[in-house]
Every structure is written in C-alpha cells, then in structure tokens.
Amino acid sequence: MDGQWFPEPRRSVAFIGSECYPFVKTGGLGDVMYALPKALVAQNCDVKVILPKYRCIPWEYQEKMVYRGSFQMDLCADGRSFFVGIMEYVWDGVVYDFIENDEFFGYGNPYTNLIDDLPRFCFFSKAALAALNYMNWVPDVIHCHDWQAALVPVYLRTMFDQTPLAHAKTMLTIHNLRFQGIYDVRTIRYWTGLPDYVFNKDALLQNWVDANLFKGGLTYANMITTVSGTYAGEIQTAYYGEGLDAHLRYHSGKLRGIINGIDYGMWNPATDNKLAAPYDITNVLQRKPANKHALQEELGLAQDDHMFVIGLISRLTNQKGLDLVNAILPELMDGHTQIVVLGTGDAEYENAFRTYESWYRGSVCSSIMYDEGRAHRIYAGADALLVPSQFEPCGLTQLIAMHYGTIPIVRETGGLKDTVEPFNTITGWGNGFTFDHYDAGLLLDAINRAKTHYFTNRWCWDEMVQRDMDKDVSWENSAIQYRALYMELTQ
Numbered sequence: 001m002d003g004q005w006f007p008e009p010r011r012s013v014a015f016i017g018s019e020c021y022p023f024v025k026t027g028g029l030g031d032v033m034y035a036l037p038k039a040l041v042a043q044n045c046d047v048k049v050i051l052p053k054y055r056c057i058p059w060e061y062q063e064k065m066v067y068r069g070s071f072q073m074d075l076c077a078d079g080r081s082f083f084v085g086i087m088e089y090v091w092d093g094v095v096y097d098f099i100e101n102d103e104f105f106g107y108g109n110p111y112t113n114l115i116d117d118l119p120r121f122c123f124f125s126k127a128a129l130a131a132l133n134y135m136n137w138v139p140d141v142i143h144c145h146d147w148q149a150a151l152v153p154v155y156l157r158t159m160f161d162q163t164p165l166a167h168a169k170t171m172l173t174i175h176n177l178r179f180q181g182i183y184d185v186r187t188i189r190y191w192t193g194l195p196d197y198v199f200n201k202d203a204l205l206q207n208w209v210d211a212n213l214f215k216g217g218l219t220y221a222n223m224i225t226t227v228s229g230t231y232a233g234e235i236q237t238a239y240y241g242e243g244l245d246a247h248l249r250y251h252s253g254k255l256r257g258i259i260n261g262i263d264y265g266m267w268n269p270a271t272d273n274k275l276a277a278p279y280d281i282t283n284v285l286q287r288k289p290a291n292k293h294a295l296q297e298e299l300g301l302a303q304d305d306h307m308f309v310i311g312l313i314s315r316l317t318n319q320k321g322l323d324l325v326n327a328i329l330p331e332l333m334d335g336h337t338q339i340v341v342l343g344t345g346d347a348e349y350e351n352a353f354r355t356y357e358s359w360y361r362g363s364v365c366s367s368i369m370y371d372e373g374r375a376h377r378i379y380a381g382a383d384a385l386l387v388p389s390q391f392e393p394c395g396l397t398q399l400i401a402m403h404y405g406t407i408p409i410v411r412e413t414g415g416l417k418d419t420v421e422p423f424n425t426i427t428g429w430g431n432g433f434t435f436d437h438y439d440a441g442l443l444l445d446a447i448n449r450a451k452t453h454y455f456t457n458r459w460c461w462d463e464m465v466q467r468d469m470d471k472d473v474s475w476e477n478s479a480i481q482y483r484a485l486y487m488e489l490t491q
C-alpha cells in the first residue's frame, strides 16, 4: 500500500450477510459480499465480514480459520441460550469472522426452508452483534444485507441499545425484495426474544398474524440501499414492491440505489485459467472462436464456428423470465442457433430445459447444476447472454458477459436497464439488445434483432464486443458511492 493515495478519513464497516464467495455462494449476493469489501479496503475502509460458519464451507478455508473466542448468548423469549463461537480468517486486507453454532449451521446448505431458516438467521443477526461487542470492535457503520441480516438494526436499537455498539450507524441493502422472512408473530416473537413494542405495524408487524423481518429492518436502519437506481424506484411501486411499496415510499428519504460491479480479479478473460484460450480486448475476435469451439465440445453440441451461441446462466426461478424463454425456445431453432443453459432451481424449469435438450440434441444443452468453471466457459464461449428477467435488482451475469465480450440480451428492468444501453441502429452505439414489456414476443424480437445483426453486420457486432469489454463495470465507482454514504451517516 506504500505510496497509494487514500481518501481521508478512515471508516470502519462490519458487513453482515448470509453468503460470500468463495466460502459459500448461491447467487449474486455471494459475489457482492466478496467484492465490495475488497473495493472498500481500497477506499480507506477497515472491513470485517461476518458470516455463518456453514458446514458446507470448503475444508481448505475451514482449516485456516483461527479461534477468536466463544460465549453463551440468550436468544429466545423464554431465555433459552445458545453457544456462539467466533472463527477468524484474514485475506486480502479483509477480516472474515465466522459465527459458529452446530445446531444452526452444522448441516446442509445455507438455505433450507423458512421454518428452519428463520431461527438460524434470528440467531445469526443477534450473534453477529454480540460477537462485535465480544471482540470489542465498534465499527462506524454496520452494513447488513437482505432479510437474513435485517434484524441487526432492530436488535441494535433495542436489546443492544446500552452497549458500546449502539454508537454504530446501520445500513441495510436490499438485494432482492422477494424474500422477506415472514412468519407468524408468535414464532418470531419467541425466537427473537424482541420486546413487544417492535411488533407494531410501522415495524415488524405485517398484518395481524405475521411478522416481517425485512420490514422491521427497513424501519430501524439509518440508511437503506438497493443495488440499482432503477430498482430503487421500482420497489416503491405496487408491481415490484412485493407488498412493501408503501413502507418503502414512507422511508424513501433514506433509500438510495447504487449499482453493483464485478471483481476484475475474479472475472478477467485475460487471466482466467478456466478458459481454453484466455483473451483480452486486443485479441478477443481471434480467440473467442477457440473458446466457442471448446464449449461446444465440452457440452456435446455440433462444433461449428458459424453457430450463434446463446448462453443463459441463472437460478431457475420465475424472477429470471424463464416463462418467456420456454414460450419461444422452439422458434429459435433455425439450424444456426445453439442454446446453452446453466442453472438449478424450480423443478418445472429444470424439467423444461431437460426436455428441450432431448428434443434438440446437438443444438440445446441444459446443464442442470451449479458449476463455477462451466459458467466461466459459457461467458467466454457464447456470443450472447440472455437475461429476460421479470425483475432484476441489479444482475451480475450481464456485467460479466459484457466484460467477456459477450453481448447481453436483456429486459429493461432494474439493474439491467441501468447497465445495458440498447443498440441503436442509427448511431451504431449501444451495449446489447433490449426489450421493455414482459412479453415473449418482444423477447423473440430482441433475440432476432441480435441474430440478424450477428449474421449480417458482423463488423458492427465485433465493434460492440470490444466496446462491451471496454466498459467500466468494476466496483470502483460504486465503492466510492458507498463510502460517501458511510461518510454522510457518520459526519
């Protein structure tokens, strides 16, 4: 760090969330929890990331963790208490503290079902604060992520109000408003042990029978952010608000949108050792075909450089616009197009894509699995990447695609709208192909426009490939904006 310029003054931040690459990742939250702390370290922030110590964390990381201490913590309304262990791992200037408790995290995946997940994330939110007090570390800002950490601001302003930690300000980031942690009041009151007054309609109470953890967190947080400017506006409307639009409109004075980036170390086609032929902007046009060829070979597709290869890398849920894809997929099969799907999720979509693979063997390949390496090879080997989401808070796959010179085809919603400038046939400018309404015909039209362009105007397509690789999708700008918000909170 010698000689490096840092903005002054220094700020300390505790990140609290339920997943973080490379320890555990199910989607974009895992990427953000890894990349944003690193980018903040470069902005003169001192960052600790607090995570559950899931059993599924690879052993190579578990064995490097160092014991920081342990204690018993009261949790439930009847005074039932639980063991809290703290295991620490320091990497790239970021300190990772893992909360250990075998009853809650000693099995399976990070998310199972709501009835099991609710107690474990109530425990996690309280234990994260208790661990900070135990370690005697009072950060300037406690930055919480999604419903799993939404109780942190609530605990801080109630049961931790008389502790040193109460000096910290809180920020709650919405990565996905669809999941809120809603359950009946009795159960949540029991597990959280929170005082009765937080179960009122302006905070945790959702209706007369349910409590909503996210809603409570939004009330008590000093600042709310979400992962794009467009989504920040959308969630204040009934269509995207998931029942919390009025609540968010009420709190809109403290709501901001900051777009995500991608980590250029994790996603770099020039140094990516998972690729058949790594490349950069100067040789992408020569080397991308080799990656396409290797991908076709890996997936058992017809090996033909002239095919238009469309990738889709996604959790297979209705958020991702898969109903539109299913409705039009047969119409894409013109003998010049190949479709490559990578994802896991709802059985209806998994089965639909398996069926398409069997119908169009050699042209469609559905990898119903989670595979980091394959994801990298699809980003590099495909010509275009499809993201037709019904809603998309930010979306990282379109950013990674652009950085790998793969043209995004997206619906104009949330972060997709903020990051993909539609191709303009008159100026020849733009980053990808877009459509606005959630309509299968419009998706088909956007794909056909991309295809036509690819087959009839390759020179212009290639220019877009290079323009996309050149686009700044790094975390730097966004980290500067987060830092500015931390400063605003702690003036």
Ligand code: ADP
Pocket: 026, 027, 028, 029, 031, 313, 314, 315, 342, 343, 344, 369, 370, 371, 372, 375, 394, 395, 396, 397, 398
């Ligand atoms: P979301 O968080 O809604 O799932 P994002 O676009 O923000 O969507 O992030 C998805 C992340 O997960 C990206 O890094 C993407 O490459 C990765 N990903 C999604 N599905 C798979 C999969 N089946 N195998 C490997 N990586 C995947």
Ligand code: GLC
Pocket: 027, 028, 029, 032, 175, 176, 227, 260, 392, 393, 394, 395, 396, 415
């Ligand atoms: C959520 C959203 C996605 C976003 C990611 C990281 O999972 O669905 O759009 O990119 O969080 O913020």
